[in-house]
Amino acid sequence: MHLAGIESEWVVDTAASYHATPVRNFFCKYVTGDFDTVKMGNSSYSKIVGIGDISIKTNVGCTLVLKDVRHVPELQLNLIYGIALDRDRNENYFANKKWKLTNGALVIAKGVARGTLYRTNAEIYRDELNAVREEISVDLWHKRIGHMSEKGLEILAKKSLISFSKGTTAKSCDYYLFSKQYRVSFQTSFERKLNILDLIYSDVCGPMEVEFIGGNKYFVTFIDDASRKLWVYILKTKDQVFQVFQKFYVLVEKGTGRKLKRLRTDNRGEYTSREIEEYCSGHGIRYEKTVPGTPQHNGVAERMNCTIVEKVRSLLRTAKLPKSFWGEAVQVACYLINRSPSVPLERVWTYKEVSYSHLKVFGCRAFAHVPKEQRTKLDDKSVPCIFIGYGDEEFRYRLWDPVKKKVIRSRDVVFRESEVGIADDILEKVKKQNGVVPNVITISSTSNHPRSAESTANEVAEQGEQPDDYVEQGEQPDDEQVEYPTHVEQQSQPLRRSERQRVEPSKYPSSEYVLINDEGEPESLKEVLVHQ
Template identity: 40%
Template sequence: MHDGTVRELSDVRYVPDMKKNLISLGALESKGLKITMEGGVLKAVHGALVVMKGTRRNNLYFLQGSTVIGGAAVTEAADANSTDTTRLWHMRLGHAGEKALQGLVKQGLLKGAKACKLEFCEHCVLGKQTRVKFGTAIHHTKGILDYVHTDVWGPSKNASWGGSHYFVSFVDDFSRRIWVYTMKRKDEVLKIFLKWKKMIETQSGRKIKTLRSDNGGEYKSDPFLKVCQDEGIVRHFTVRETPQQNGVAERMNRTLLEKVRCMLSNAGLGKAFWAEAITYASHLINRLPAAANEGKTPMEVWSGKPCTDYKYLHIFGCPAYYHVRESKLDPRAKKALFMGFSTGVKGYRLWCPDEKKIVVSRDVTFDEAAMVNQNKHEGEIEATKTMSSSKQVELLKTPVVPVRSDTTDTSPTVDSDEEDEDDEEEAPTQEPPQQQDSIAIRRSRREIRKPVRFTDIVAYALPVIEDDIPSAYKEAVRSSESVEWKKSMDEEMKSLHKNETWELVQLPKGKKAIGCKWVYAKKMESLGKDNVRFKARLVAKGYAQKEGIDYNEVFSPVVKHSSIRILLALVAQFDLELAQLDVKTAFLHGDLEEEIYMSQPEGFKVAGKENWVCKLQKSLYGLKQSPRQWYKRFDRFMIGQKYTRSHYDHCVYFRKLQDGTFIYLLLYVDDMLIACKSKVEIERLKTQLSNEFEMKDLEKLGRYWVWKLKREIFFFRRLGPLRILRIC
């Protein structure tokens, strides 16, 4: 199955002529399994355990996994499980080396792992390639804090999400325990050193005797030297331009960065997550056997107690689902990425991509198998061979696995700057997932009847495509509706040229052009009529844009739902007139502030200039900054028309009229609601908007139906976010 387990299906029918192998959802449901289908994923769940999982392809669900018929499945699965478990712990421990893993396996600390040879790991090669090493110096220390190594790394060209560009590390020579703190500036070293010194001496009951560092100005400043002199700390410095003499700290920084590169590569995360990764890497290093400690972990040498629990560790960046307390009908969990642990809090640090912030949660469901399987099978492999005499079953070999579910609180934090100082990390508790050995279907107690012959029915399943909307240009021009699609593309190009969206130029040296593609859709012009409009839109491939080069800021506000409710309440209470408008190709009205080049649209390349590119002068759908640039353009226009922008909601505009009444406008991307007592004022604003932008009056297009009855308004949502038809 998708999670590496072997499950047996009994009481099945063997039909040699079947082109596909089918599993009855009704039979699974009758045996207590709950079937859910959402977002193109089908799950068969028993309690908290996901027993089966399938992905939708051409409106059929394909089972995920790899199947072998008969007893061979058990042996093959056992070998695969052993390798997968080793790979899982390798990734959990920040891509730890083979010796470190074998040391932990011998101590029985890694559940399910065996002392086997690690397979090739591309992330380790990318993150750990090294040069020939220097000889190492030996310090004979007798106890913790007798000799401490420190070094500053940075500046990083990529700021972390918390704005850090540096980190400083402190390494205890005796135990090899490491502490890492991220910094925005180098001059924070002394402040961090004093904070760390006070904490570590209080916790250990010992004093720092010797501190070794390089000749950096942050370590040789008068305040730093005075602190060491007053505290009786002996200073050792390296010779200028000889970082090898500070080998322990330098080597530890290298180990940290190797793990960071491996973890970021494995998780597919950007460099902005380096601070989170390095904090978690230091946590892992302190719990991995060290050669200088004869195979013991730094935490064991430091505290005198061995690390006995590794079950709370998880793969950095793995999908994690944390509980949220929303309304009764909203989902109970949100998807995030695991970042590590929060200092002083019994909870996991999670990055929430939707909200772009760190949240801390105690109860989390982790989907580590998705990353383990992804590392094993790069990409999706669809089996398309028919079942032969060996009875092999056609399956889709793709990863993913949530296994159980818990609950949680959330609170935002910033980059974690320090390691938890407890000798043993108290991790959030997790109950093991419910186990299920098989889903063998029991024999029915109902009356046994002679089965219907399969030869009398169609014995194969064909993918059915209900939608005839093309997904690419070539499909559009080859379809039976090619004339309509070509006409819609011509209209889109006419609109782009009218707005002077780009000019054709030769691509400057050193610049890269992003791609573009056609997106097609069919829209109803009105309800209750068979009136379909063919829509083609040219979209830039914004995912190829690079932050800081192709775009800077991307945030664009939309009107709050509470603002919409308040406006409609005012309409009902004061009997206001209500109108709705839509801006045609709104994003094309935004002015670009960056220099962006795009390839010419497929099917519309200019003859003789096929290798030229489009230098964008206006924003385009698909660009990351397009919504923001459109909003800025619209905001300037409304302010220029003497409207006031609400401080509470930046998509609410209003103006006081001479008779003391107000006219209101709400903006939701390219849709507008206008409310006023006077129809004349509404028409005047419509005219002003039409003179500036190409508008569409939606008064006759019913996407919402609104009834006004005894000054009360009832809304029935149909299509779109703000489409409103007022029927009196």
């Protein structure tokens, strides 16, 4: 139903409790839910099925946004709560059967009394609606929450944790299809535990084809059976599983005050060490190892690893980042999985409401604020980066600076979620802004004569080609910064010849030197003594 330009009549009522309307399509921002009931004029009660904002164009041409309007389908009139308008520094005037809403010298709306009610006419203003729908579209939420399924988004919307237009469906996402193709699931009859830490599943995934920072190739997961909460740790080798499990055990028991009762893993070597068995026995943990060849008994951990890898594949492909960023993508996937529709949303672990407002699209362009202690008067106040994750503390972001090749943690960040996969563009733009030009050029040559860098650069320019190997002015290698491993093949460098001028030896005269050369090299000490 298209309502742009359609007039609607509103009743200005100072005795009402809030703005209200029976028309759902008037709203430009809307949240569904059960928001109690409202008492009608005939003493009956009607349900409030939603709350939102409505943008109207008044009869004097001004735009007025009505905040927190209640959606009451059984209501017969559109109500404007006069006192609510006063809270926005407006003023209501009722005199001579006329109503006027002003803000200083500006008249915002007018109305007249008909019968016992003051009424005004207004048009539904659609520009505000279009802006809001674009901001909270289902496709944007699909990208923000790591390519979550449409069913999961609908569950979050029903819980009023996210909002988007009702009845809209997500567009076909190629990255989602590239990452997910399932086989028939293995049906089990296991029942989920009632209390947290009654059973923990664990499994190791790896090795990855590309190393993460520090040579890490694996990650290990721990999943609580009751709540399905996930913890993930990056490993360099499989023998670090026992050390990580000790940290995890202290973390969950100190954080919840409950005892870990059972640990279930597969029967691989990293879980069959005597250290783990003795540690579990000493702390009263029942250690369960599945039967060899039956991964279905540890299916929760196996499926979780599959889910994480699929999300990592989607995140990296969307962001157009190299595979060496898989560790950052794994941590982001874990962070988003713990915010999927499950028991943790009901305050099982943190006893706090789950927030989604700080989530951003992985790999999007971000601008991190540079503190004044780290810049001079004329330096830029922000640095372009790539968003790669969330920090340990709440609302702190992890960013990657592609120019300095280092990770930055910052709270003061401006995001551009529509610009994804632009790491190469940032490098090119920074080079152009800094005016970087080649300083020293090394090109292999068959000639033995030294050649200057300037002459070589001129020859290359005349041929219309750019040299492959050169050092840019102002760029120095930084050994202290940790760089992500790359797969660029190192080209063999030509031998560097000395340009120093050759000087004949002064110990022997040139005549004797030539004489010895003419007669040939001496073959014995006796021949040498004869020449003396």
